[in-house]
Amino acid sequence: MGRFGLIGRALGHSFSPAIHALIGDYEYKLYPLEPEALDGFLRASDGDGFNVTIPYKIDAMRSCRELSERARAIGCVNTVTRLPDGEWRGDNTDWDGFLHLLGEDAERLRGRPALVLGNGGASRTVRAVLASCGIPFAVISRSGDDTYATLERHADAELIVNTTPVGMYPKNGASPVDLRLFPRCRLVLDVIYNPLRTALLLQAEELGLPARGGLAMLAAQAVRAGELFLGRELPATLADRITAAIARRTGNVALIGMPGCGKTTTARALGRLTGRPVRDIDQLIEASEGRPIAEIFARRGETAFRRLETEALAGVSKESGIVIATGGGVVTQPRNRPLLRQNGVCVWLDRPGELPVDGRPLSQSVGVEELRRRRLPLYRAWADLTVSASSAQDAAAKIKEALQL
Numbered sequence: 485m486g487r488f489g490l491i492g493r494a495l496g497h498s499f500s501p502a503i504h505a506l507i508g509d510y511e512y513k514l515y516p517l518e519p520e521a522l523d524g525f526l527r528a529s530d531g532d533g534f535n536v537t538i539p540y541k542i543d544a545m546r547s548c549r550e551l552s553e554r555a556r557a558i559g560c561v562n563t564v565t566r567l568p569d570g571e572w573r574g575d576n577t578d579w580d581g582f583l584h585l586l587g588e589d590a591e592r593l594r595g596r597p598a599l600v601l602g603n604g605g606a607s608r609t610v611r612a613v614l615a616s617c618g619i620p621f622a623v624i625s626r627s628g629d630d631t632y633a634t635l636e637r638h639a640d641a642e643l644i645v646n647t648t649p650v651g652m653y654p655k656n657g658a659s660p661v662d663l664r665l666f667p668r669c670r671l672v673l674d675v676i677y678n679p680l681r682t683a684l685l686l687q688a689e690e691l692g693l694p695a696r697g698g699l700a701m702l703a704a705q706a707v708r709a710g711e712l713f714l715g716r717e718l719p720a721t722l723a724d725r726i727t728a729a730i731a732r733r734t735g736n737v738a739l740i741g742m743p744g745c746g747k748t749t750t751a752r753a754l755g756r757l758t759g760r761p762v763r764d765i766d767q768l769i770e771a772s773e774g775r776p777i778a779e780i781f782a783r784r785g786e787t788a789f790r791r792l793e794t795e796a797l798a799g800v801s802k803e804s805g806i807v808i809a810t811g812g813g814v815v816t817q818p819r820n821r822p823l824l825r826q827n828g829v830c831v832w833l834d835r836p837g838e839l840p841v842d843g844r845p846l847s848q849s850v851g852v853e854e855l856r857r858r859r860l861p862l863y864r865a866w867a868d869l870t871v872s873a874s875s876a877q878d879a880a881a882k883i884k885e886a887l888q889l
């Protein structure tokens with residue numbers, strides 16, 4: 485049962501320990517290091533192997549006596565393991581990670597033009613793998629010959645790969661390019677895994693294009709590293725099983741539905757049942773405004789309230805692994821949809837019959853039946869899962885079961 489871990493600089497939010505716990509029964513710890521400590525750490529360590537991440541993937545090469553062919557092709561290492569004499573061998577399993585993300589499309593895209601956004605470390609991996617698959621590519625960077633100002637030269641691109649950090653947590657919502665510039669595009673890949681769906685991937689979905697995020701790449705590079713650590717092959721399906729498990733764990737659950745249907749109460753029950761943190765958008769707005777929702781409506785009107793609601797949602801929906809109680813009107817603003825979708829699923833609490841109206845200005849002024857008429861199609865369209873239950877406790881149990889939380 486060897487001792488392994490991750491070397492990098494800022495590792496607090498790494499998914500790697502959780503992923504490796506699903507790969508094998510070995511120790512896997514985080515080793516945040518300052519740059520001057522890197523060489524000494526690798527020299528003195530009695531560990532059996534390490535993953536290496538930003539900013540040390542190039543620097544760690546100088547501690548390796550031997551490099552794999554892939555590490556040499558990419559020009560950096562993300563995994564070091566022991567040679568028989570105890571020296572370090574450097575490998576790069578990001579290669580396996582990106583190859584896995586490409587999947588069967590690698591064959592379909594052979595000879596077809598691709599566009600790689602960004603020319604940093606992740607871009608080197610992507611370019612090496614594309615070249616090995618016979619997929620010709622152009623690289624877009626912020627400066628040089630081919631920049632975001634000359635994208636129209638690449639309107640024939642059939643594959644777009646984002647390797648830049650644009651749209652990555654905490655700067656969610658930004659997108660490196662407008663996919664409408666690429667009418668022949670048939671696959672969009674993003675190496676970012678937080679959020680699960682970047683703005684780029686959400687636009688691809690909207691345009692009906694197949695799109696995949698970086699979590700599958702992260703899982704697949706970890707599985708290959710696990711094989712090197714353990715010295716044996718692991719099941720071919722393991723990376724996909726880990727991707728699904730981590731997506732379930734880190735994804736958010738947002739409750740939508742009519743005012744008074746039980747979103748606030750069910751969110752709390754689900755929080756208790758799963759140990760997940762709960763965020764109630766209405767309560768956050770009330771706290772920041774210092775007055776109840778009904779008073780915000782009366783003083784500032786619905787449009788102002790909707791702005792506050794979107795702002796609160798934008799902050800909350802960036803987080804991972806939480807339960808979100810929305811307000812009943814969240815579905816009236818299309819801009820709220822990508823905010824919820826970037827990191828999770830919407831569960832519609834479909835509660836027919838009479839609903840409480842106290843403290844709910846629109847239920848009182850417009851009326852519950854008229855609100856239902858307007859909104860039911862929206863709840864239905866936004867819902868990834870629909871739940872009807874006789875109590876909030878029951879609803880929470882059903883959600884936990886259906887989503888395997």
Ligand SMILES: Nc1ncnc2c1ncn2[C@@H]1O[C@H](COP(=O)(O)OP(=O)(O)O)[C@@H](O)[C@H]1O
Pocket residue numbers: 741742743744745746747748749750809835840873874875876879
């Ligand atoms: N499935 C349910 N069946 C019956 N009553 C419920 C259910 N879920 C919640 N309630 C009750 O309905 C009321 C409104 O719930 P609340 O959570 O405030 O709704 P929302 O946040 O959707 O406006 C509460 O008194 C709550 O206990």
Ligand SMILES: O=C(O)C1=C[C@@H](OP(=O)(O)O)[C@@H](O)[C@H](O)C1
Pocket residue numbers: 741742743744745747748766777778810811812813814843844845846
């Ligand atoms: O349906 C709506 O438009 C609203 C629902 C309320 O939340 P609940 O659904 O929790 O009552 C609150 O956001 C506000 O009064 C507007």
Ligand SMILES: [Mg+2]
Pocket residue numbers: 747748749766809810811
């Ligand atoms: Mg509520």
